[in-house]
Amino acid sequence: MIDEILSGVSGNLFSGAIAFVFGLLARRAWSRWTKTRPAGQLWGVLREKRVELVLTTAPESSPRENSSLVFPSEAIAGGEVSSYLTNMLKVECRTRLSGTFPSTSWNRNLIVIGGPVHNNVTRILLSRLDAGVEFDGHAIVLADGRRFQAETTVDERGVTAPIADFGLVIRLPNPFSSKQHVTLLIGSNTHGCLIAARAMLHENVKLSSRAVAGKESFCLLATAHVVSGEVQQVQVVESWVPGSALRGAAAFPVEGPAGLREAISATDNSAT
Template identity: 25%
Template sequence: MIIAQSFSFLLLALVVGFAVGLFVARRGWYDKFVINRPLRRVLNLGPGDVRLIIVHHPVGTNRFLPNVALEDVVAQKNVLEVLSELEFEVPKIFHPENLSELDQKMNLISIGGPIRNEFTRRILSNALGDLVQFVPSAQVPDQVEIRLGKGQVYQSASYTDPVRNGVKSRNRDTALLLRMPNPFNAANAVVVIAGIRGLGTWGASDCLRKSAKALARELDKKVARPKAGFLAIIEVEYENFDIRYTTVKEVAGIEKSAVCDLSSVGFLYIIQIAPDLDPKRLKLGFAGKYDQCLWEQRTLVSTAKVLRIWPCRQSWEMAAIAALTCGLVHRSTQDEVFECDEIDALLARGDAFFDMLPALEKLLDQPPPQR
């Protein structure tokens, strides 16, 4: 009798334990594949690891840790929470110039707008052309606005909102949230979280973390192939140390054919923008073809002159410009324009830099002009 009761109790315990285990397992499955489905649909990251790209600002001589904008830090926190929910490993964090060629082929999440984040600038201008741009306002050049193609323009209310200090402060901004195939490796994705100002960057990351379900619904309604890529314009309002609300103002699809392959080979160039008026003012950049180097500048300044070009992979652009321009004065926050007193030394430094890299002339459509 006692043995029978003990056996019944053991059997009951096994049944209860199995039921509890099954519930926990199913709950984990439910969280992973049902609750987090909108996040997965919005991000649609590839099989590779994740790299987080954040600008590290210059620091004083008595500091060792990088100096990062507060809004970027909060945005980073939101992104890390999202990745944790999707069961990604904690990503490595990079300054834009420190990305290796291998890193650029991973899933990339870039935090911050193109004025300060060089990687964001490169993705928007080189991979997407004029599809989406952060440009100076035609009415107030000191203010930045987001322009979609040649049509819609979105501005930041933060420029006109009254400045209020303290815990009752309320401000608004506008931001871009973009996901597209990685132009260095289409199997993975690039995500850009960029406000016109830092407040918008924080708000766009908050929208991703808290409102992925609403964003996924907008994608289903307005984008024919959301997995291919999309961009969303988000309006943000901040109050009392928190993002009070975010509103999706616009959603549009990005077709795979609209994304340029940045693994291609082209030229790194150095151009004198106005040799007669300001010979020390130089622009460095990448172009797919030699003729494009000069044509792009002569649409702005007819006397522009190419000083030197080198065969170059698109993925080398940022590292090459950083190496060549070390110590030069950056003349523009939106273009790679510098002031150089010793141009011959700069050209020699460029020759030495590219002599260390693999020869690429045979991969180009045409041989480069003689140096």
């Protein structure tokens, strides 16, 4: 009798332990899924688990603005994006520089950090995409004519320093491959690139996901304060869906390596 009771108790404890462990694992899996799925949709990496991350090759004429070959804020943005994609979303992320970007990689899933002034990859892609936004020097100009540009101040030593900047996220089909996408993280100034990146990371994922409402193609405009060189309080201020993804010759498919090289060369010549 006692043996039967003990056996029943042991069985119930064992079943309860299994149910507890299963419930704990299920809750963790659900929690991770609810965090990663919106981010995966935002970055477009739910199915494609490999991306090419392209950083701007900084001009050698700006020694005080660049660290090695990359602008500091853009290097931080690249590190944060790469870490997030690799650790949170389990994406293989290969980092390259715009100045040495190979022609064989243009038709892949691209994330490009840097504006068209210094980043030739951004410049070429923008010339083949219709994102409903233009650039006038460092100013971001929307289709309705509104202009957004970094705000600066001059300190007592006469040094110009940014106090606010704007970041722009453009996510559209890759003009060199209809099966892939490009995500451009652009700033009015170099801090804006970091603002654009952070609008797509961590606590901002949910807000940005709501702003784009699950669309695969979208644009986000974000702003933030810059205090002592640090980006603070990123906020998305505008979002829109481009009416037409491809512009001009980009509407025609590019086939094969030779066709890809020819299309890139033609676009680069027209953009410069």
